[in-house]
Amino acid sequence: MxxxxxxxxxxxxxxxxxxxxxxxxxDSYINIVNNNENNSNLRxxxxxxxxxxxQNLEKNAIxxxxxxxxxxxxxxxxxxxxxxxxxxxxxxxxxEIKESIIVxxxxxxxxxxxxxxxxxxxxxQLVDGKKLSFETSIVKNGKTKKLKSYVSLINN
Amino acid sequence: MYLPINYKTKLQNKxxxxxxxxxxxxxxxxxxxxxxLLFFMSSKDVGIRxxxxxxxxxxxxxxxxxxxxxxWEKEPLNNFNILATSSQKTTLHSLYDANWNSxxxxxxxxxxTIMTIDKSSENMDKTxxxxxxxxxxxxSYFRDKEDNPLIHSIQTNLYIDxxxxxxxx
Numbered sequence: 001m002x003x004x005x006x007x008x009x010x011x012x013x014x015x016x017x018x019x020x021x022x023x024x025x026x027d028s029y030i031n032i033v034n035n036n037e038n039n040s041n042l043r044x045x046x047x048x049x050x051x052x053x054x055q056n057l058e059k060n061a062i063x064x065x066x067x068x069x070x071x072x073x074x075x076x077x078x079x080x081x082x083x084x085x086x087x088x089x090x091x092x093x094x095x096e097i098k099e100s101i102i103v104x105x106x107x108x109x110x111x112x113x114x115x116x117x118x119x120x121x122x123x124x125q126l127v128d129g130k131k132l133s134f135e136t137s138i139v140k141n142g143k144t145k146k147l148k149s150y151v152s153l154i155n156n
Numbered sequence: 157m158y159l160p161i162n163y164k165t166k167l168q169n170k171x172x173x174x175x176x177x178x179x180x181x182x183x184x185x186x187x188x189x190x191x192x193l194l195f196f197m198s199s200k201d202v203g204i205r206x207x208x209x210x211x212x213x214x215x216x217x218x219x220x221x222x223x224x225x226x227x228w229e230k231e232p233l234n235n236f237n238i239l240a241t242s243s244q245k246t247t248l249h250s251l252y253d254a255n256w257n258s259x260x261x262x263x264x265x266x267x268x269t270i271m272t273i274d275k276s277s278e279n280m281d282k283t284x285x286x287x288x289x290x291x292x293x294x295x296s297y298f299r300d301k302e303d304n305p306l307i308h309s310i311q312t313n314l315y316i317d318x319x320x321x322x323x324x325x
Binding site for chain 1: 172176178179181182185186188189192193196199200203206209210211214217218221222224225227230254
């Protein structure tokens with residue numbers, strides 16, 4: 001009888017250990033994947049804005065504005081093709097960084113845009129008119145992850 | 157009821173797993189568990205290293221961009237303290253905690269940013285500087301024996317207005 005009880009106890013221990021191992025492993029894996037995805041999204045957002053600014057670092061070509069249709073500040077980059085002036089607007093809308101290209105002076109519609117990456121917060125600031133700062137954030141489980149960058153507008 | 161002889165023998169055999177077999181199984185499971193946990197801990201460590209490298213790259217780039225526009229009174233340049241200075245070369249450092257907030261005491265810090273400003277040549281009010289910025293972790297990584305590992309370093313030459321001692325203070 002004692003032997004049977006011992007065997008049962010060992011089997012139960014075996015089952016509990018296996019279940020705990022599977023549950024812990026699964027949780028860890030989910031956390032690692034989510035964390036990597038958040039880091040990747042933050043990095044993509046930063047790289048995208050950096051590249052856009054670097055491509056158009058010309059005098060009075062970059063400015064910050066607000067649109068009633070979007071949350072927070074938006075970055076506007078002026079550019080011209082074949083004598084037509086265009087504006088590229090980079091903004092946050094419904095948890096996504098979006099890019100919209102409009103003819104200068106034309107109407108802005110956040111729905112008519114390309115999605116770049118999913119992100120929770122985006123903020124642009126112009127520091128003393130010579131340094132552009134932009135901050136991207138992701139909020140997950142009450143924790144905020146932020147990446148902040150500065151770009152000197154020394155040629156601007 | 158007719159049953160084959162082999163099957164009857166199997167039914168009569170009441171012998172199950174022995175205690176040794178069970179202990180070996182539990183032991184194997186324990187070893188596998190430890191290996192799987194080590195794998196997850198290593199994956200987490202890689203994630204931490206990647207994140208810290210990201211922040212370090214942005215931190216060093218932000219420092220260089222701020223020097224370009226001589227924004228000495230705002231972050232991140234206002235967090236630096238002078239470690240050593242001479243007429244040619246100045247070494248400064250700043251400390252950050254695990255969340256990359258600036259801290260003043262080393263015991264609260266996890267990262268140290270060390271900047272070296274080396275004067276190359278002076279021409280009127282402009283000077284060519286060789287600037288190097290590196291980010292060092294003040295604690296070792298998981299299963300890594302290296303003390304104060306270097307996370308990222310960057311070197312650049314900047315031709316800017318001559319940096320005064322007031323700026324560096």
